[in-house]
Amino acid sequence: MNSGATLERVRVDIEARDRYRIMWLAGIRELDLTQHCLKTFAECDRYNINTKHSRQTLHLPAANPPTAWYLCALPIPWDWARNAHLAFEYTPGENWEGDALVRGLGVRLTNARPITGWGEHSIPHDAPKRNSRPHRTCRNWQFAWWLRTNRSIPDASALLAPAADEGGPEQLALP
Template sequence: MWLAGIRELDLTQHCLKTFGDCDRPHINTHQPRQTLHLPAANPPVAWYLCALPIPWDWSRNAHLAFEYAPGQTWQGDALVRGLGVHLTNARPILGWGEHTVPLDAPMRRSKLHRTCRNWQFGWWLRLNRDVPDSPTPPADDADENGPEQLTLA
């Protein structure tokens, strides 16, 4: 399980790497219930919560995109039943999916990209929030393994 504050995109990538160098608050994956306080000052364009079940089953992956919205609240499941979320001063971003990716988008024919919900949401952000591309890191500073990903145990 991880939470990413999205400020930039790398639509050549899929999964967490789609969101470039994003904000990554700590989530304790061993606690069944927890409260996270995210900074309201300089918020990212959007937040994205992803939780993968063990054993892994693509259809049971939990995803929730949301954005800072002072005074608003929302409570519900993160795209699949069982991962309940309560948002305060935020609202979910709905209506994105494979249908929001342009038909001529690079990488759309790649199954890894086309079926990746993070990548689908990245395209929604590009088209609806004009989120910029991640800067390309210098070759000697690039981490070939990408950012660390946490899984729900």
């Protein structure tokens, strides 16, 4: 991939126009489709974002990039329909600016582009846990299935996969 040229980092500029309880960015390398929410991305490079800052910039390494990055933010008060999500990938020379699925979280990407076209339709009809509402409605899990189908991203080792923590902040129950 690198023929001696300098790899350009990915720059992510975030502008939070609403208040968020949780906000994180994960560089996805492996999946655990037995989990939902952040735990779906079993092996990931995790970047915490300070929800107290309305504007911030992250610089992500271009060397050995993950298959994709995924930005997730849960608003205050929590409302599933207002959860912000943006999947994107390293693409040198490309830039993008827009909202992360919903208005309220603006993002500008440098050397990256969004990955679109995923959703509940990305989940195979015979997928285990498809009928589990927390899994089926989880946008992280929907995107993970898109990655499985379109990018052949590997499963995490069963021995290394973390145990389910249904009470953790990333595992919010739907009303």
